[in-house]
Amino acid sequence: MPPKLFQSEILAIEPELGDASRVTISVPAGMANEVRPGQFVHILPRGEGTLDPLLRRPFSVMRPRPENQSVDILVRPFGRGSGWIARQKIGASLDVLGLLGNGFSINPSARNLLMVAGGVGAAPLVMLSEEAVEKGLNVTFLMGGATAAALLSPSQLPESVEYVVATDDGSQGHHGFVTDLAPNYVPWADQVFTCGPEMMFRSLRRALEPHRLHRKPPIQVSMERSMACGIGACLGCVVETKKGMSASCVDGPVYDLDLIDW
Amino acid sequence: MPPKLFQSEILAIEPELGDASRVTISVPAGMANEVRPGQFVHILPRGEGTLDPLLRRPFSVMRPRPENQSVDILVRPFGRGSGWIARQKIGASLDVLGLLGNGFSINPSARNLLMVAGGVGAAPLVMLSEEAVEKGLNVTFLMGGATAAALLSPSQLPESVEYVVATDDGSQGHHGFVTDLAPNYVPWADQVFTCGPEMMFRSLRRALEPHRLHRKPPIQVSMERSMACGIGACLGCVVETKKGMSASCVDGPVYDLDLIDW
């Protein structure tokens, strides 16, 4: 399904993961069936009669809800745009462009999947985990946050997922970074998927480096770049890859970590 | 009471006068007792996290409600700023600067007062009428609007007020302009008070010209100018008077019609 511009209605808002909210928004018929984990929607973060903030903001789909033609997104009120979205109420209307971007892809031969999530970066990995479990794959989900309150509730993940957490303040799980935990799982994992702040990717790469032979397991990463158009026209969101500049809104946001030119 | 900057709460919203709303907003202690008819509040027409629209918008006080420390204003959703205010809900918070401006003044010897209102210009004249009736004065209130729906409900005026209306489409009262009605009342009126679009003032002056001897009765007019500061600093809101440029936010908005240099 090519990207569409549509008016969406906020169907539900639930607190989740620190000060973030899980927001259920309606989508056009059929869209919830087609979304792939890693794709995102581009939301206009303002109401009628104002031109500021000007640009849309991208949010990864956390969970499709084909049963009522909607998707969940996880919104952290970080700045002006996400703050506005987070302040909206049930029933409010949002101007949305989506679905955009490519998604994570699970290799046909992969059995054991390792997820490494930082903060709201958990969103697309929730969807990926649900899909993997449905396919009968084994999933370990590593989640990091500043405090226990900033972690994803285990209820958001399928029961069969092994959920391991780390907090900066030690209030739950491992006292330290989520990337400290990852090396243990390298021998087990057939693929690694990660989403979160760019600093986390760098330290993940560093942490896993000595444990990976022949760049195995492969690591897929969802990159976060400021975006204007979301459809490949502005070249504002590029990622430097070993094959050159890549517009992360269409060619990404998911990339093979080893392809990124850091 | 010098002007104050305060957070106000919307206590009530009622449809009134076409697409306009009567909005009850809370004010600081004592303010509702001090407001004089013709004074206005200067409202920031935007929420958190946006800088557009940038400037405050002035609204005349329609009715003070000292009993619950609030005032009524009449908001017509005309453009971006007033539209935003009109879309707010009960319980919303407004950033308000007020009270600003001078007010209408009733001469001690005046017994018969003529009000000439166009559209939301009725707001300050409602307050003035209530005050006049309380003082035992006689009030005739001429009101003009495009259609019957655009007229002030008579319930907004004290019972003893004579309420006469005109509509552009003839759907109620006189078929034509409110200014057509005014000349009949000149012999009776000791003072005339008017508020509405500037075109109305000009035609009122023209209509009354042949009936007024020695500029009697005197006419007070509330001028509407785009305003930035509201406190005399920017000189954006001046009115050309026979005594020179006058900042209508502090020296007005109420002027003697004959002093204005048209």
Next chain:
Amino acid sequence: MTLPDISVDLAPNNPRELRLANPVIPASGCFGYGQEYAHLIDVQRLGAFVSKGITPKPRSGNPMPRIVETPAGMLNAIGLQNPGLRDFIKKYPPIWNDWTVPVIVNISAETVEDFVEMAATLDEVPGIAGLEVNVSCPNVNAGGFCFGWDADMTAEVTRAVRAVTTLPVIVKLSPGAIDIVEIAQAAEEAGADAVSLINTLVGMTIDTRRRKPILANQTGGLSGPAVKPVAVRMVYQVAQGVSIPIVGLGGITSLNDALEFFMAGASAIQVGTAMFVQPTIAMDLIDQLPVWLQQQGCESLADIIGSANPRFRAKLAVESAESAAV
């Protein structure tokens, strides 16, 4: 009842013409090469579109971050990322040649010779309806001083491009000039078929946590609604000073914005940043403009061009009297 005529020729003095079915044009850098939006809108219905600025050699553009939002605007420092003239010609004009929408190619260069090379090479390439010469780039032979800030340099580029192509040539002016009318006149005299304005203003925002400019390039080009008053003013002034068509742009997000430019004296408008925000905006304008004109009792778009600019209309009247007398 037929709707008012909104077609426009942006190169009335050029035998090759630049006839557009309507005056709505996505701006350079804001519409990629046209394919990007093809899933969202009917690209063929556009008056035209301007492709992303190309340069003689491929450019990978500036490091990241390249964009940042500002109050009612944005800064960009894309750095003219593009495949370079040769690959560009192979890849895009063949596609456009099968399209009905006229495509205007935006060319950027740091020397007059580079402008000439591109203009000459593109002259006979099928699928290209016109050139937009971006004189807002720094002139490396003038110590980084921008071509478009100087009337003589603008004239030199225009003349050189004019000499090597019969394609309609639109010179795109920079708002950094002190007297934009002088620059527009220089372009007109040197043979430009039309001028477009404005390109971006130069701005910066600082990340106060990291204590450095947000853009890796430090400065970027300011666009969007924030700059609209500057753009309208410049179009209004230029309209009084030149007789070639003007393409107005800068911050257009609505029909009312577009009307401001037409009434200031623009014959066509471009939509840049707003394409990112509301991809349907160009289509909306194409649909709304004739309806609005009809409501106003206008027979054609020409009725409102410069209608808020009496000195422009007076000049127009004199010019048409003169041409009638000939």
Next chain:
Amino acid sequence: MTLPDISVDLAPNNPRELRLANPVIPASGCFGYGQEYAHLIDVQRLGAFVSKGITPKPRSGNPMPRIVETPAGMLNAIGLQNPGLRDFIKKYPPIWNDWTVPVIVNISAETVEDFVEMAATLDEVPGIAGLEVNVSCPNVNAGGFCFGWDADMTAEVTRAVRAVTTLPVIVKLSPGAIDIVEIAQAAEEAGADAVSLINTLVGMTIDTRRRKPILANQTGGLSGPAVKPVAVRMVYQVAQGVSIPIVGLGGITSLNDALEFFMAGASAIQVGTAMFVQPTIAMDLIDQLPVWLQQQGCESLADIIGSANPRFRAKLAVESAESAAV
């Protein structure tokens, strides 16, 4: 624990000094003559304020409308309404003389002689702490070309004013110049104690119903958040080119905005349009700035001035090494 020092001297090379307890200054034209805000804020706590621009003769200003809102900004065409030098001197300085807040008087003129007349007359008037020379007005002897767009004209005005007053002189630069660094350097060399920037950009908006410009004056000065990126960029560039203090302004509405200007290289900031919108903004900044500095572990405001501008800091280091060596 004492809060970090935020005092600043805007005229370090002038024996009369321009010492401010804090670097927050309401801008000219946005604070009247100081009395207007006295009911709302404690004017004496301000670092200083700049009074409305005065001219040699009284001016009644432009016809109405004089202001119009634009996206995240506003246009004004007040037209320098003011009582003229003579009445001004009688009316305001005597009041200010009893105040503790330093008052900077903004002077505007269309000829060098008029600037000289005002500067000379104001030199010994009690109650005035400094002059801000507005070179953004048209020079009638140069066909309406603005003083501040030309380095030589800016130098000429500055030199002439410098010659007749010992008051601290701040030259207020226009963003219409092509190379604002060159203009700032010209002002510095001609004896300015400091520069302030930016004044407004020239803009227009059109009333599409009435089909004419909204402002009676047609064009107006664009100010407010919309222009902030342009202002920050210019301060950043000027900071690399001059050694006198810079007063930064243009669109400041928050502490973060003010910090952008400080980090770009401004020693003090002015707040213009935001005073209209949030009359307490200057007080808020005065309260917030030292707290923020303390949270960041800064000892004084100087720690962050130019902290996002490595070339400015490098120049500063060289200069202080040189002055230590002397």
